[in-house]
Amino acid sequence: MGEEDVRRALDAVVDPELDEPITDLGFVRSVTVTADAEGAQAVIHLRLPTSFCSPNFAYLMASDAKDAVAALKGMAKVVVELDDHHDSEIINVGLAADAGYRGTFRHEAEESLDELRWTFRRKAHTAAMERCLSDLLRSDPSLAETAVGTVRLRELPPAKHTDSLLRRRAVLGLPEGPDAVVLVDHEGHPYAPEDVPMALRRARSTRVSIDGNAHFCRGLLRTRYAEAEADQAYRPEAAEHHQLLPITVKEIHP
Template sequence: MSTPERDAFAALATVVDPELDEPITDLGFVRSLDVDGGRVEVHLRLPTSFCAPNFAYLMASDAKDALTALPWTGEVVVELDDHHDSDLINRGLAADAGYRGTFVHEARDSLDELRVTFKRKAHTAAVERVLTRLLRADRGLAETDLHLVTLGDLPADDATTALLRRRAAIGLGTDPALPVLVDADGTPCPPDEVPLRLRLARSTRISIEGNAHFCRGLLATRYDLEENAS
């Protein structure tokens, strides 16, 4: 049964940490969610007080946008707690100042550029994940033959669904006849580069998953200690 609280939480679940490629709800970054009629107030928390301000702002801003897009919301308040730039970020969010308006001279790069960079990394990791599963499932498939694998050759599982979603996010097609092993521009990998490309992609995937695991540990330690102390 749909309720305002569930709808709001589902909206927050669409917000992804750009570096970790996971929803902020799964990562435990949503500290509290309060719904009172058309007013929604959310408090976010991060693993450390010194997480990159641009990442912090991006997630907080995306959370506000996701909640504001709900048809029944009137006032949306999103605040970031316990960060060294909390006051600055929260003032910028309240004023709808945008990233550059919030950080002014410190905002050298646009958030759009940041989004693109991490969406491409997420796509790379997703490619490696589906191809590695394919190799493990079919021992007769050689690594050097992976350039021949198309989207239609992939099983209908969670990894394939995630890959299709990440392809769409960077503007790539999802036709079953398209090759899986492509770069962010959709250019197929040459056969002789497959082993190297796969190793690089594996490094990207391991880095993303390792960072997510590390951040979960930091978050649990930070807030468990604080809660126990109180």
């Protein structure tokens, strides 16, 4: 049992808003693993792009990190601490006591952690649908936007976006069979033909928001912690998307 084992376990912990592993984002500041007669002990420090990142997101990631590492065979004790956040003390005390989200924040916890988790799982699924269908539209210019409402899973090419969509459908309990319709609502119901364009636009808005926030937060983290860039996984796909956004500087002369 060593640091690499712990980091691999942390790969499964995803920022709920950005839909990326905390290891790829550079949120894992340090991992220390020691061992004694009782087993392995891990101390993990997390960091976020700003000191005022949403406390519920922060707690969810820290709690998930503790659960993921505690599940490792031979792990006897896990300590997860969030550094440099305005609620670090509250969150770290709650994690140490296994108080849960509502036990940690008490009256400030407006919704349960499970409710928050499901909200962002649905958003991640919506973004995954949009990526797959937009790929189809780009690959076949003759395909009408209104026609994507009848696209089946079997029509998607074997690719990373397809695999991602299938994983998210599995988490939500949505059909994964080859005849299942791709564009569905959160309950798995397809859209009427006249509603497909608007559904796709809403999905695109969700995906753009997720991707944009992820890019912004990566930059903020690098600004806050100079060493964080070395810990962030390179995303060529995101880089390509940003190259497609031209910036025109307009000069105003008196």
